[in-house]
Amino acid sequence: MIARLKRCWRAVAAAAMLMPLSGIAAAEAPYPTRNVTLVLPFAAGSGTDTTTRLISKELGVALGVGMVIDNRAGANGSIAANYVARSAADGYTLFVTTNTTHSANPYLLKIMNYDPIKDFTPIARTGDLPFMLVIHPDIPANSVAELIALAKKEPGKYSYASGSSSASVSGATFARLAGIDLLHVPYKSSPPALTDVIAGRISMMFIDVPTGLPHVNAKTLKPLAVTTKRKSALLPDLPTMDDTVKGFDITSWQGYLGPANMPKDVVARLNAEIRKIVERPDIKSQLAERGMEAFSGTPEEFDAFLKEQLVLWERLIADAGIEKQ
Template identity: 35%
Template sequence: MTDHLPSRRAVLQLAAASCLTPLALQVHADTYPSRVVTIVVPFGPGNAYDMMARYLADRLRESLGQPFIVEAKQGALGGVAASSVARAPADGYTLLFGANSTHAANQHLFKSIPYDPVADFAPVTTLATIPQVLVVSPTLGVDNLKDLIALAKSRPGKLNYGSSSATGRIASEAFRQMAGIDAVHIPYKTSAQAITDIVGGQLHFLVTDAGLGIAQAQGGRVKVLGVSSAQRVPAIPNIPTIAEAGLPGYEFTAWLAIFAPRRTPPDVVNRLAESINGIVRSPGMQESLARMYALPYPGTPDSLRDLVARDTRRWGELAKAAGIEPE
């Protein structure tokens, strides 16, 4: 009889451990966060995405009582940041400040990416939508979209354009295709680098986020020819949409969202979503978004999961229509 006692004890210990597992997860969620949380941002400093991430981190610190820090990891159109978060512990202490680029477009731009946009992540919530703007160098001598298209057609293959994100790449390629122009693509690691070359005249046109483009235009460093959204942006009503300015049917809008590594406890994900949505709906955040020419876009884990699926199909169709071959 005594020979069987150790095995019975082991069984009882295993049963007790299995019963405690849900409780342990609940305790973890109730005490989350208990230390620093890192938000990994795929984009370079100085643009609307970086500014929004830092604002969100500050408000989350106030809301949840622990430091939230922003860590930039650039490269591969967001792939470096996304893959690092995909491999992080699933405890809610490493989050991705993701976008349509990392979770809908990249798989159509590269033959392979080091992460799975669906299987490797737990969606938390959407944050905002950000219109893009088409900017040109003042040295180009054009004042509106029709002038740019006419100039490009008169000089086939002589003008160039840049991109530093999947959104910018596909938006620019679609513009080129729809306008029927021949121009040379130049890739950049950050929007700031591309803007520097626009100002200097080495780069001729660029589709970039509205916050960065408008800020440079206000200083006379670039010219904005149109916004990429279907409707004019309330904060800049004098700037026409690209469709209005001469390219009917053109529309692109980027979105931003928070993702956690897969298997992050649902209670932690839901607590983050609730806190973030409260911040997104707050007057302070909406004022901050307006300064970036962005619009609030609160959501849920489920709505973000549906958005990723929907836009993965949509951006794949856009990439194909723009003639982009995976690299």
């Protein structure tokens, strides 16, 4: 009986010794061990949402976990940005965003509850999303020059919608450089803004190519020009805004960030996987079909780019005469 009790005690003691070891092993399990949430500052159906879903599917396969898309539209993307900035910096809550939250908002919003540099960890830039100017098909203009002529003939008659900072700044820049009076109608996100342009309630808008292209192909919107100085490979026949309105050159970028102070090994793993995905010819092709010019780089390059873009967008917004709201 005594011998049996001794054997039991030895078994209990051995199990007790193994428990902390198993806990350590679990704590040191390689990232990731559970689903990763990608927070987006725009609604489902936006250009950022469309391209992110393609990349995230491949990223989930590479990481061996599920990817959860969390669309948190509103307040020029600052609701989503603030949420990520206050999240745990463990790599399980990431931010897929654009120049709206990290280049333009500091110069558009009077109240901002996050710092675009200090509150985030750059992970990887994934490419650029060019915008285009689209109008309702009933408007009797087939070029930017003809649209400007109509607006000058009837000041205040024509309006432009915006569902992002890029769209808002593009519209204001167009009005200023062309010397025309346009009514600005802001929306929470691009899809509802686009709906009202298609319905004829709003005259025009600057929309990212991924979101606007299906409607252009369906002839429910008329495209006039792309916002970049160089032509879009996807829309080679479409002129640039700069062809008519000299000095017009606005591009929207896209990238992955996390909360500040993320572990370096987690950032390195995410950056490596995202870059491999973005550089794949099949993914590049599919992103191009969605209007995105895909490319990437190191976290350090993305960090430097973010700081450069803050300077650029401060000038764009100041030149456009937009005051903080």
